Amino acid sequence: MPTNTIDGHRFSVNDEGFFTDRQEWSEELAAILAELVGIEELTDDHWAPLRFMRADARTTGVTPTLRRMQTVGGFDVKDLFALFPGKPAKKMAYLAGLPKPVGCV
Amino acid sequence: MRAVPAGFVIPNFGSPESHATTAAREATADGAGAAYGGPRKLALICSKGNLDMAYPGLILGNAAAGEGVEVHMFFTFWGLDIVNKKTNKNLKFTMLGNTAMHMAELGYLRAGLEHRSMPQVLGQLPGMTAMATKMMKKQMADLDIPDVPEFLDLLSAAGVHMYACRLSFDMMKMIEADLHPGVQGVISAADFIEISANAQTIFI
Amino acid sequence: MTAVVILGAGTAGTMLANKLCAALPDDHSVTVIDQNDEHHYQPGYLFVPFGRFPPERIARPRTAQLHPGAQVLIDAVARVEPNAREIRLASGRTVSYDWLIIASGTVPRADQTPGLLDERLWRKTAFDFYTLEGAVALRDALAAFEGGRLLVHISEMPIKCPVAPLEFAFLADDYFRKRRIRHKVDITYVTPLDGAFTKPVAAATLGNLLEDRSVRLAADFAVSQVDPATRHLLAYDGRSLGFDLLVTVPVNMGQQFVIDSGLGDDLGFVPVDKHTLRSVADPRIFAIGDATNVPTSKAGAVAHFEVDHLVANLQAAMAGRPLPSRYDGHANCFVESGRGKALLLDFNYDTEPLTGTFPAPVVGPLTLLGESRLNHLGKLAFEKVYWNALLPGRSLPVPTEMTMRGKIPAGTKV
Numbered sequence: 001m002p003t004n005t006i007d008g009h010r011f012s013v014n015d016e017g018f019f020t021d022r023q024e025w026s027e028e029l030a031a032i033l034a035e036l037v038g039i040e041e042l043t044d045d046h047w048a049p050l051r052f053m054r055a056d057a058r059t060t061g062v063t064p065t066l067r068r069m070q071t072v073g074g075f076d077v078k079d080l081f082a083l084f085p086g087k088p089a090k091k092m093a094y095l096a097g098l099p100k101p102v103g104c105v
Numbered sequence: 106m107r108a109v110p111a112g113f114v115i116p117n118f119g120s121p122e123s124h125a126t127t128a129a130r131e132a133t134a135d136g137a138g139a140a141y142g143g144p145r146k147l148a149l150i151c152s153k154g155n156l157d158m159a160y161p162g163l164i165l166g167n168a169a170a171g172e173g174v175e176v177h178m179f180f181t182f183w184g185l186d187i188v189n190k191k192t193n194k195n196l197k198f199t200m201l202g203n204t205a206m207h208m209a210e211l212g213y214l215r216a217g218l219e220h221r222s223m224p225q226v227l228g229q230l231p232g233m234t235a236m237a238t239k240m241m242k243k244q245m246a247d248l249d250i251p252d253v254p255e256f257l258d259l260l261s262a263a264g265v266h267m268y269a270c271r272l273s274f275d276m277m278k279m280i281e282a283d284l285h286p287g288v289q290g291v292i293s294a295a296d297f298i299e300i301s302a303n304a305q306t307i308f309i
Numbered sequence: 310m311t312a313v314v315i316l317g318a319g320t321a322g323t324m325l326a327n328k329l330c331a332a333l334p335d336d337h338s339v340t341v342i343d344q345n346d347e348h349h350y351q352p353g354y355l356f357v358p359f360g361r362f363p364p365e366r367i368a369r370p371r372t373a374q375l376h377p378g379a380q381v382l383i384d385a386v387a388r389v390e391p392n393a394r395e396i397r398l399a400s401g402r403t404v405s406y407d408w409l410i411i412a413s414g415t416v417p418r419a420d421q422t423p424g425l426l427d428e429r430l431w432r433k434t435a436f437d438f439y440t441l442e443g444a445v446a447l448r449d450a451l452a453a454f455e456g457g458r459l460l461v462h463i464s465e466m467p468i469k470c471p472v473a474p475l476e477f478a479f480l481a482d483d484y485f486r487k488r489r490i491r492h493k494v495d496i497t498y499v500t501p502l503d504g505a506f507t508k509p510v511a512a513a514t515l516g517n518l519l520e521d522r523s524v525r526l527a528a529d530f531a532v533s534q535v536d537p538a539t540r541h542l543l544a545y546d547g548r549s550l551g552f553d554l555l556v557t558v559p560v561n562m563g564q565q566f567v568i569d570s571g572l573g574d575d576l577g578f579v580p581v582d583k584h585t586l587r588s589v590a591d592p593r594i595f596a597i598g599d600a601t602n603v604p605t606s607k608a609g610a611v612a613h614f615e616v617d618h619l620v621a622n623l624q625a626a627m628a629g630r631p632l633p634s635r636y637d638g639h640a641n642c643f644v645e646s647g648r649g650k651a652l653l654l655d656f657n658y659d660t661e662p663l664t665g666t667f668p669a670p671v672v673g674p675l676t677l678l679g680e681s682r683l684n685h686l687g688k689l690a691f692e693k694v695y696w697n698a699l700l701p702g703r704s705l706p707v708p709t710e711m712t713m714r715g716k717i718p719a720g721t722k723v
Contacts, residue, residue, distance in 0.1 A: 004115075017115045017116035035107035036106075037115075068249075078262040081262070085173075087124075090171075094116055
């Protein structure tokens with residue numbers, strides 16, 4: 001299993017690059033990874049969904065889908081596409097230190 | 106954007122230029138000459154109005170949007186029922202003509218029954234369409250898949266472009282105010298051919 | 310002789326004059342002044358554009374609706390001089406009063422919206438149905454309309470009969486269906502309000518009805534002007550709506566003489582105590598009906614409910630006693646929803662329109678805030694009641710004060 005190191009942080013990832021152990025995540029690390037994926041700065045609007053994802057995943061055991069972010073988290077899907085352009089569900093899961101979401105919706 | 110260090114394993118999020126934006130793009134007018142440099146495009150033509158055939162388009166459209174693909178959905182003929190607010194809560198599913206309808210629960214009665222198709226004659230019994238529709242809706246709900254109107258809201262929020270087909274719209278004498286707000290306009294087939302330039306097109 | 314003068318022989322003025330002639334002693338004179346002798350059944354304006362009412366059915370002579378004991382002057386009012394207690398008329402004549410009641414109603418002022426009266430638009434593609442003339446012109450335009458964008462628009466609140474534009478939209482849906490061209494007409498209801506009605510429970514019901522009739526809703530639309538060249542309605546926030554046919558309710562203002570006399574607010578309505586109906590500017594002046602600024606709908610029903618309070622208060626004022634009667638803002642309203650049905654709204658200053666039955670609990674027979682055919686028949690039957698019972702001042706089996714009997718309070722889980 002590959003291990004990434006950056007700026008003094010170490011974390012294990014699967015072949016695709018997603019975190020395998022959510023405990024290895026920290027907010028400081030998330031901010032660094034955000035720069036790598038093209039988000040220069042994580043504002044409060046970015047942090048809110050990320051924190052929700054971590055909390056929700058702890059309860060359900062799985063990474064929430066975009067739809068769950070809307071129905072349970074109360075976020076607007078349109079905003080999420082604007083904050084995390086391109087592949088929002090994957091980007092958010094990555095920056096939250098969670099596995100890629102499964103499920104079709 | 107900070108460069109990824111050497112040896113760093115990171116998921117592929119695509120390059121920023123390759124992502125669909127919510128703003129509609131100008132259609133590229135010339136055909137073979139100019140090389141296309143924009144995001145991956147997907148065009149879905151939804152022509153069916155049965156409940157079971159409404160979902161494939163919606164699910165593919167949503168999945169593609171979630172992967173940064175620029176999605177254009179064209180609703181034509183019976184597919185208009187999917188985007189018509191007056192009909193899209195009541196789409197139905199019938200087993201008639203669908204010889205591949207199976208019931209998984211029958212397998213609990215006797216192993217192997219879950220693979221046997223339901224006899225077509227059953228579909229003509231009064232109430233069968235309503236029952237089959239109810240069953241399908243329950244199966245969808247159990248998998249946490251939203252109903253059609255909510256799915257359209259989700260697609261719209263995800264930036265999927267949706268259009269209604271002018272010809273079938275006029276044929277059915279539909280009223281534009283009845284279209285789901287996510288539908289951007291009633292356009293002709295030619296318009297859609299232009300919009301879907303360089304797109305993978307799927308006909309449902 | 311104590312001279313009581315009423316300015317305006319419309320719904321309010323006529324009812325009041327008739328009741329005062331019956332209630333006041335012989336040493337009181339009741340004079341009614343109006344600029345013309347045509348009393349219009351205004352609820353009928355709604356039906357003229359669709360060919361449901363012929364124009365002849367709307368008007369009857371004002372004088373014929375008034376008690377024989379009332380003196381009638383057909384002349385326009387130029388100014389009220391409260392200090393001299395005189396009315397100056399357009400003809401030059403002056404009339405003195407001891408007690409004055411302003412019942413001069415509202416005027417649709419198309420001139421208040423820039424561009425609306427442009428000759429390229431007005432009565433060609435832009436119409437109102439708040440005058441008989443306008444309703445008839447609109448009738449011809451609708452008959453010739455073969456398709457396109459129809460806007461049903463309110464310029465500014467308050468307007469008299471705030472539900473009439475909604476009714477117009479519903480009846481337009483009916484009308485075009487009957488002509489089998491409904492799919493060719495795109496109807497949008499455009500309002501400065503944030504919803505279909507001012508009060509929340511009714512706004513939700515009426516909003517749903519708009520959606521059900523495939524009418525779009527453009528809310529929070531504060532019109533700045535109409536562009537005659539491009540045929541667009543423009544809002545202050547930058548929005549613009551194109552149209553092929555515009556049916557607008559122009560800004561409603563009080564009569565010019567109220568403004569010129571310094572007795573009106575910025576829209577020309579007379580500020581009064583909302584319970585006693587006495588003018589805040591002058592103790593000898595009262596106002597009734599659409600001409601006041603009371604914070605309830607401008608509607609005939611309001612004038613009807615106000616009349617008894619005003620009569621009692623006027624008599625008390627004449628005797629130097631404190632004014633006893635308090636108008637509670639009661640209004641009710643039939644809302645024609647098309648397809649042979651109507652809704653009934655019943656509300657006052659404190660209570661918004663609620664569901665339930667009217668006038669009796671359970672047995673009704675009319676349904677509140679819900680569609681029914683009986684309500685529709687009620688609205689049609691009302692025309693007879695208007696001419697034969699309401700105007701003459703006969704009592705109706707409907708309580709003056711709004712009652713909660715038969716109503717389901719807001720927030721009740723059904």
